[in-house]
Amino acid sequence: MTTDHDISSVRVRTLEHIVERGQTWERMAARYRVTNPVPPWKSSLDATCDALDEEGATLPLLTRRDDEDRMSREVYTSLPYPENQLVALAHSLVARNVVDEDELAARLEAVRARLDAAGA
Amino acid sequence: MAETDLDGSGHDTHQHAGTAPMVEEVTDFEVLEIALRELAIEKGLFTAEDHRRYTEHVEQLEPAAGSRFVAKAWVDPDFRRLALDDAIAASQEMGIDWLHPTGFGTPSDFTAFELLEDTPTLHHVIVCTLCSCYPRPMLGMSPEWYRTPNYRRRIVRWPRQVLAEFGLYLSEDVEVRVEDSNSKHRFMVLPVRPDGTEGWSEEQLAEIVTRDCLIGVALPKPGVTSNATRPLHPAIRPVTSD
Numbered sequence: 003m004t005t006d007h008d009i010s011s012v013r014v015r016t017l018e019h020i021v022e023r024g025q026t027w028e029r030m031a032a033r034y035r036v037t038n039p040v041p042p043w044k045s046s047l048d049a050t051c052d053a054l055d056e057e058g059a060t061l062p063l064l065t066r067r068d069d070e071d072r073m074s075r076e077v078y079t080s081l082p083y084p085e086n087q088l089v090a091l092a093h094s095l096v097a098r099n100v101v102d103e104d105e106l107a108a109r110l111e112a113v114r115a116r117l118d119a120a121g122a
Numbered sequence: 123m124a125e126t127d128l129d130g131s132g133h134d135t136h137q138h139a140g141t142a143p144m145v146e147e148v149t150d151f152e153v154l155e156i157a158l159r160e161l162a163i164e165k166g167l168f169t170a171e172d173h174r175r176y177t178e179h180v181e182q183l184e185p186a187a188g189s190r191f192v193a194k195a196w197v198d199p200d201f202r203r204l205a206l207d208d209a210i211a212a213s214q215e216m217g218i219d220w221l222h223p224t225g226f227g228t229p230s231d232f233t234a235f236e237l238l239e240d241t242p243t244l245h246h247v248i249v250c251t252l253c254s255c256y257p258r259p260m261l262g263m264s265p266e267w268y269r270t271p272n273y274r275r276r277i278v279r280w281p282r283q284v285l286a287e288f289g290l291y292l293s294e295d296v297e298v299r300v301e302d303s304n305s306k307h308r309f310m311v312l313p314v315r316p317d318g319t320e321g322w323s324e325e326q327l328a329e330i331v332t333r334d335c336l337i338g339v340a341l342p343k344p345g346v347t348s349n350a351t352r353p354l355h356p357a358i359r360p361v362t363s364d
Contacts, residue, residue: 017154020150020151020154023150025147025149025150025151026151027149027151030145030147030149031145033145034144034145034146034147036144036145041149041151041152042152043151043152043155043156045177045180045181046155046156046159046173046177047155048176048177048180048263049173049174049176049177049179049180050155050158050159050162050168050173050176052176052179052180052228053162053167053168053172053173053176054162054167054168055228056168056172056224056228057167057168060167063253063305064252064253067252067253067254068253071271075271083266083269084266085151088151088154088155088158089151089154091158092154092158095158095161095162100165100167101158101161101162101165105161106157106158106161109157109160109161110150110153110154110157112157113153113156113157113160114148114153117148117152117153117156118148
């Protein structure tokens with residue numbers, strides 16, 4: 003993997019769909035009158051980034067951060083932070099062939115089903 | 123993927139008096155974070171134990187550590203000397219171990235830390251021009267603006283202009299030094315103790331040492347105990363220089 007490969011032209015429709023639905027923390031927190039400034043998944047995302055950085059080879063730290071800057075600026079411009087950080091990471095992993103998009107879509111569906119069942 | 127009912131017709135949004143309610147709806151972003159993590163673990167990029175350890179580490183980080191550190195340096199000359207000579211050792215004296223959680227720090231918290239001493243004629247401000255390196259054991263997670271290319275590019279070129287945007291106007295007789303953090307070296311500012319704080323306790327002093335003071339985009343001031351809210355600027359290519 004190179005660190006200068008521009009992945010902004012790679013379309014990831016699974017992520018585009020998530021962006022369109024717009025369930026950002028800002029919006030959800032206002033809706034449910036929650037005052038936490040950041041979403042509850044933020045520390046887990048930070049831990050995932052730290053763990054990837056320690057492993058170091060799959061998505062080197064500077065590649066990850068360069069991708070995040072570029073994706074936030076050029077592709078996921080409507081997303082606030084930290085949603086843009088999360089979606090940019092997903093985009094990097096798909097565009098750099100670490101995670102297959104179909105595999106991601108299937109896992110999203112499975113996780114969604116699990117979580118929705120827990121709240122039923 | 124199942125569609126979540128955004129109208130809330132299938133969800134109970136009852137309020138709990140006196141407590142912050144939960145978001146009683148599974149969001150796509152929550153699902154995405156879990157899905158990515160699970161796939162990464164299954165592919166062997168890291169282990170579930172790695173992730174648990176880092177999550178615990180991240181969740182205990184907070185800027186109050188840096189505030190206490192500076193307040194102690196203001197009132198204790200021996201600690202101040204130690205902090206300036208060996209900031210890692212001074213951190214340990216306060217119970218902050220930069221070697222956590224792996225025994226050698228993390229890729230984001232490398233164990234070289236230096237305190238930048240301000241004087242009445244010298245002001246420091248920190249940045250990471252490459253990404254968003256930040257003294258996390260002292261300051262917690264970096265604010266959004268610190269991560270933006272706009273701040274990272276402009277603070278090194280036009281520090282006075284950018285500091286003015288934060289509301290910090292420095293006179294020309296104050297030298298400004300911008301310190302660039304990197305994966306091997308982290309910095310934090312030791313501001314000048316402000317007038318009007320004579321006789322204050324460490325706890326009182328720590329309250330005015332905000333995160334922004336420790337980055338160097340604000341100065342401690344009696345009565346100011348929180349960071350200012352500031353707008354985010356998109357990254358643009360500057361066309362003129364000053």
